[in-house]
Amino acid sequence: MRTRPRKIPGQKRSRVTVAALLEATARVLVKDGYEAASTNKIANTAGVSIGSLYQYFPNKEALVAAVIDRHTEEMMELVREALVKVAQQPVEVAVRELVSIMIDAHRVDPPLHRALVQQVPRVGRLESIEAIDREAYALVRAYLEAHCGEVNVPDLDVASFICVAAVESLTHSAVITRPDVLEDKASVLIDEVTRLVVSYLRKT
Amino acid sequence: MRTRPRKIPGQKRSRVTVAALLEATARVLVKDGYEAASTNKIANTAGVSIGSLYQYFPNKEALVAAVIDRHTEEMMELVREALVKVAQQPVEVAVRELVSIMIDAHRVDPPLHRALVQQVPRVGRLESIEAIDREAYALVRAYLEAHCGEVNVPDLDVASFICVAAVESLTHSAVITRPDVLEDKASVLIDEVTRLVVSYLRKT
DNA sequence: AAATGATGTGAGCGATAGCTCATATTTGTC
DNA sequence: GACAAATATGAGCTATCGCTCACATCATTT
Numbered sequence A, B: 001m002r003t004r005p006r007k008i009p010g011q012k013r014s015r016v017t018v019a020a021l022l023e024a025t026a027r028v029l030v031k032d033g034y035e036a037a038s039t040n041k042i043a044n045t046a047g048v049s050i051g052s053l054y055q056y057f058p059n060k061e062a063l064v065a066a067v068i069d070r071h072t073e074e075m076m077e078l079v080r081e082a083l084v085k086v087a088q089q090p091v092e093v094a095v096r097e098l099v100s101i102m103i104d105a106h107r108v109d110p111p112l113h114r115a116l117v118q119q120v121p122r123v124g125r126l127e128s129i130e131a132i133d134r135e136a137y138a139l140v141r142a143y144l145e146a147h148c149g150e151v152n153v154p155d156l157d158v159a160s161f162i163c164v165a166a167v168e169s170l171t172h173s174a175v176i177t178r179p180d181v182l183e184d185k186a187s188v189l190i191d192e193v194t195r196l197v198v199s200y201l202r203k204t
Numbered sequence C: 001a002a003a004t005g006a007t008g009t010g011a012g013c014g015a016t017a018g019c020t021c022a023t024a025t026t027t028g029t030c
Numbered sequence D: 001g002a003c004a005a006a007t008a009t010g011a012g013c014t015a016t017c018g019c020t021c022a023c024a025t026c027a028t029t030t
Helices: A012-032 A041-044 A050-056 A058-087 A091-106 A110-120 A124-144 A156-178 A178-200 B013-034 B039-046 B050-056 B062-086 B090-104 B110-121 B124-146 B156-179 B179-201
Strands: none
Touching: A012 A041, A012 A050, A012 A058, A012 A110, A012 B013, A041 A058, A058 A091, A058 A110, A058 A124, A058 B124, A091 A156, A091 A178, A110 A156, A124 A156, A124 B110, A156 A178, A156 B110, A156 B124, A156 B156, A178 B156, A178 B179, B013 B039, B013 B062, B013 B110, B039 B050, B039 B062, B062 B090, B062 B110, B090 B156, B090 B179, B124 B156, B156 B179
16 A cells, blocks of 8 residues: 655656646646646646656646646745835835736736636635735735825725735736737736725825 | 427426526535536436436536526626616716625625636636626726716726726625625725725826 | 666546436326 | 327436556666
8 A cells, every 4th residue: 555655756857747747737727728637638748647647646636736836926926025125115116016016927827827717616725826815915914004104094904905906806807808908008007007006095 | 319409498397497407506516616516416406307407408518607697697787777877977976886786796696606706617608707897898988988077097998997807806805705894894895995996087 | 786766657447427318207289 | 088299207328537556667775
């Protein structure tokens, strides 16, 4: 009986295998959707045997979860460092910078982002997609608290929620379902989303 | 060979069967998610044989699509009549009313709404979820055009997009992932979302 | 070069999915 | 009540899915 061979890459060879599997999972997810993304197809696409797949991932869910983690981490890294950079900046500057970064973050791999959001069922481990929102919420709330002299909102919780949801939703929709808006008038979009948030937060 | 027996309810009996199937689909979708919602389980839950299911729906996709249609139509009906009602009202009044209605619309059947958004893969016929956005966009754009004297935006397309996406996203998130906000401070939320949109649209 | 562990392989197992069809039952018409 | 059309039934077919395991190959250590 195999005790627990899963998920312990040691040599270089195996790390290549794991990387190929993650790449293949992402590609198949984008091309065929979650339902049609069978583990056999993924292994095939990766040029790896089905047996190898199950050496590193206990099941399909874990495989997809790993792809999600990698992708969200990539996006979150951008947002985190942007928030550090603007921590001391006034609201107007900070918001504009963040909106701009959020659009960039969504451009890391739009087809994959779309596939993950629209295709992957949020059950079990796959629920972690929402973790990103919670972290963003906490970071923004901290910023607003530090700058509460500049802003005028009756409730910090509600305000943080509104800012995060609005910016996330708008950048997501723009990149995913309205690429035309981004091509033709990206600067208008950034200006307008910034104005939306700033005029909401600003005193009088 | 059966030519095309699908989807032609005539007698009262059959309409009851179809209704039971739609209800069961919704319930199973909520309880078990899309993947685990097998047609056999749905037929079982509906108290109907699997054969009957396939008399009215050519496949699982069509069944789920019918549930989506019914649900979005129910929500859209509310939004449509609200928009007619506020067509002549000034921005401030109209926005508040619409935000309020949007929250109500999301309360029609939150668990089902959540299941449809989070579980159902957007492929093939199931893409129609997004049709609702397009209609809302058109209606809002028409309103803004009619009231362009009251508002101050550089681009009607972008502004419509922003209003629809922001309000939809905020009400959705509030009802689905932050029921606490709604319980404790529903009025604060309505006030704040209204302020967000109004201060964005308003002249200076 | 022998031994040992790490890694890779793929035929195939059990389970279950979506779906069909021959048959049974109900309803409406005369 | 006889007959046809509409509706309902469910055993079971085919396909495919996720996944295992007995074995081969490669890398490392001695």
